[in-house]
Amino acid sequence: MKQNGTLLNTQSIENFDIEEIGDEHLFSSIETPMRPDAFALEDEVKIELIEKHFRHIMEIMGLDLTDDSLKGTPKRVAKMYIKEVFSGLDPKNKPSVALFENKYKYNQMLVEKDISVFSNCEHHFVPIYGKAHIAYISSGKVIGLSKLNRIVEYFSKRPQVQERLTVQIANELKQALQTDDIAVVVDAKHMCVQSRGVRDAGSSTVTAYYGGKFEEEATKKEFLTYLGM
Numbered sequence: 001m002k003q004n005g006t007l008l009n010t011q012s013i014e015n016f017d018i019e020e021i022g023d024e025h026l027f028s029s030i031e032t033p034m035r036p037d038a039f040a041l042e043d044e045v046k047i048e049l050i051e052k053h054f055r056h057i058m059e060i061m062g063l064d065l066t067d068d069s070l071k072g073t074p075k076r077v078a079k080m081y082i083k084e085v086f087s088g089l090d091p092k093n094k095p096s097v098a099l100f101e102n103k104y105k106y107n108q109m110l111v112e113k114d115i116s117v118f119s120n121c122e123h124h125f126v127p128i129y130g131k132a133h134i135a136y137i138s139s140g141k142v143i144g145l146s147k148l149n150r151i152v153e154y155f156s157k158r159p160q161v162q163e164r165l166t167v168q169i170a171n172e173l174k175q176a177l178q179t180d181d182i183a184v185v186v187d188a189k190h191m192c193v194q195s196r197g198v199r200d201a202g203s204s205t206v207t208a209y210y211g212g213k214f215e216e217e218a219t220k221k222e223f224l225t226y227l228g229m
């Protein structure tokens with residue numbers, strides 16, 4: 001088990017306790033708010049701890065964990081959180097981005113549309129699902145197409161609000177492609193709105209980021225035309 005400063009009390013998994021932190025460590029609002037000791041524990045230790053605590057939650061709800069269908073659920077949930085649906089919290093899982101020279105001198109927009117989004121709402125920990133549409137105009141480099149999908153996937157695999165997801169994708173693209181000429185539209189449904197609370201199964205949420213040339217009406221319009229919007 002790795003140690004990082006004095007924030008973690010990690011004598012044993014049984015006694016494990018996360019200490020309170022003040023808000024002085026919080027990053028700017030574009031960043032997912034993370035504790036400074038977020039990566040002090042190995043993934044395997046996090047899985048063991050989440051399993052233990054999720055078992056407790058199920059017991060509190062009155063579920064019989066000797067049932068053969070339920071008994072593996074705490075471990076399944078813990079593995080799913082760390083290795084799958086929240087794996088994008090850890091920078092070691094960030095996709096590497098393949099860039100190529102723009103040798104064809106292609107200087108129009110490139111649109112990658114209908115990229116699947118599977119995320120989770122940070123307020124209720126239930127799914128957000130929908131589509132992301134991305135466009136950029138090359139400043140000299142071309143990105144491998146699949147990397148656009150991978151960037152969306154990486155930032156989706158965090159507890160999210162849709163606004164932050166949209167801006168995080170845009171910022172990553174700006175940095176990778178060394179251009180401000182980026183557009184991102186996310187169109188998604190939130191299970192916390194659809195299946196509980198207000199229970200409006202018909203509504204969806206659209207968020208958008210337009211940078212550089214995409215702030216100009218004609219460029220934005222061309223992009224939205226490709227999307228049929």
Ligand SMILES: Nc1nc2c(ncn2[C@@H]2O[C@H](COP(=O)(O)OP(=O)(O)OP(=O)(O)O)[C@@H](O)[C@H]2O)c(=O)[nH]1
Nearest residue numbers: 121122123124160161162163190192193196197198
């Ligand atoms: N802006 C924004 N809000 C979100 C997103 N996902 C969920 N929410 C909202 O976060 C809000 C949390 O409000 P609360 O009043 O604290 O939670 P709640 O009592 O469960 O609210 P209801 O969902 O209205 O029952 C809700 O209005 C959610 O719809 C998101 O991506 N962006």
Ligand SMILES: [Zn+2]
Nearest residue numbers: 121123124192
């Ligand atoms: Zn929610």
